[in-house]
Amino acid sequence: MPAPEQVHRAAGVALVRVTAAERITPRMLRVTFGGLGPDALPGHWPDQQVKLCFPRPGQAEPRLPAADPDGDVLRWYQAFLAIPEDERPWMRGFTVRARRPARGEIDVDFVLHGDDDPAARTVGCRLLRRAGNRHAEVRAGAATGLLALFPAERDRTVRDLAVHALAATQDERAVPLLVALAEDPDPGIRQAVAESLAHVAPDLPNEPEVAALIRLTTDPEPEVRNWAAFALGFQLPVDTPAVRAALWARTTDDHPEARGEGIRGLAVRHDPRAVPLLADLLEWSEGDPLSLRAAAVLGAPALLPRLRALDPRTPGLDEALAACDPVARRHLDDRAWALLEDVQRRLPEATAALSAERFEPGLDLTVTTADGPLHWSVGPLLARADGSLARAVELVLTDIATE
Structure with missing residues (x-):
């Protein structure tokens, strides 16, 4: 959803974003919406009802009419109804649980399931997906509510959204x-x-x-x-x-x-069977990011001709070239080791280590202090330092001091 400064109004209409979510009961989720201006929702409070419009699948935000120049609510609503049904946002009425004008926020309570209206369950799944993506503290409760939808749920759209919302919870209970x-x-x-x-x-x-x-x-x-x-x-x-x-x-x-x-x-x-196939894929895809990342992990010198034929401005190409060129790779390994030694010398009370993830490119530097470990990818760290080893060490020390 848009940032607060992007909010626009049309006769009491504002675009808002989810800023927090709290599980109140097993079937009730309190969602905080932010981005409201001080005059966005005039009227009597508390217990004011609002209409929430939820985007259709494929929409980053609900499609809404432009502001009526005279602020005419009925004329704006007629324009809203003129939007094609498959593009018109779902509109539902809710009672505001709390309002904080100074912060531009309202709280609305949502029933998670048990509604006979598939559109309401669709809205619930969308909210739970957004909440799971943004708020780790509500993921377990959201997963509990979503899992309760199955196996009784028969609406195809709700089932699809519920599966994606479960992914946002990152909850292992969803695996079975x-x-x-x-x-x-x-x-x-x-x-x-x-x-x-x-x-x-x-x-x-x-x-x-x-x-x-x-x-x-x-x-x-x-x-x-x-x-x-x-x-x-x-x-x-x-x-x-x-x-x-x-x-x-x-x-x-x-x-x-x-x-x-x-x-x-x-x-x-x-x-090794991937080497000639990846070379052809690099040519066919013109160096797409995932193929270049795979080349950086594989580190096969046989890929160099295809990599060198790509546009030198291609993002990720330098890393793939360095990984596949034995000389460049040895040079980077030597610099990584020198970086490790310099950091350890500057921080004798800490423990520094280099490691490589099996399915990831490059080397990682880990420095563990009394406050815990911090990690850097060596290649990007040296890039931040414009190739200067001394500057890279200072960046590490600064990151540790400001963590």
Whole structure:
């Protein structure tokens, strides 16, 4: 939603954003909306009713008429009704629970489920998704409410939104449900599962969610295969013969995006079969960000000709070139080690270490002080320092001092 300075009004209408959410009861969520000007909602308070307009799928914000020049509410509402139904926001009336004019905020209480109106449940799922994305403290409660929707929910739109909202909660309790929904006859639901499952999987994924994604990589719907291969290849830190076999099968997929995900997934697992395939993909995609990241992880010198043929301004290209060039990589490794030694010398009471993530490019510097660990990616850190090792050390010390 827009920032407060972007709020516009039309006869008492304002665009707002969710700023907080609090679980009041198992079936009640209190949502705080911010971005209101001091005169946005004139009238008598408390217990004032407001109409909330919620965006349709695909809309970043609700489509609303322009402000009426005379502030005529009825004329504005007629313009609102003239919006095509499939683009017109859902409008529902709510009683304001609290109002804080000085902060430009109001609180509204929402029932999470049990409403006979699918549109109301749709709104609830949208709110829970936004709340989960922005407020970690409400995720467990939101997941509880969303899980209660199944298996009774039959509305396709609500089911789809509920799956994506569960992803925003990052709650492992959703794994069994999403694994079961991977077999849903609706391809849209299966795609939602493929898009969401990695977000609720534990740090060390278990067999059920991995097996479900492997099955979805063979789905008859191309976009389901595409998202499942992306989740399996890039989002889950798991490497087994079954995972590699599933990714290898996608390298001959008729759907170009699914094929690309299979190639990139093998590349980040340092599978040598990916080298010629990734070289072709770099040429075909003109160096898309995910392919360049895969090249940086793989670090194969055979990719250098294709990388050097790309536009030198391509984002991510420098990192891929440095990773695939043995001389440049050795130089960066030496600088990373020198950085580690200098930081340790300047902070003898701290512990400094270098590490590399298996599925990530480059080296990471970790400095652990009495306040806990801090992390830096060595390549971007040196870039911030304009290549100066001394400047990079000072940046680390400044970050630690201001943390």
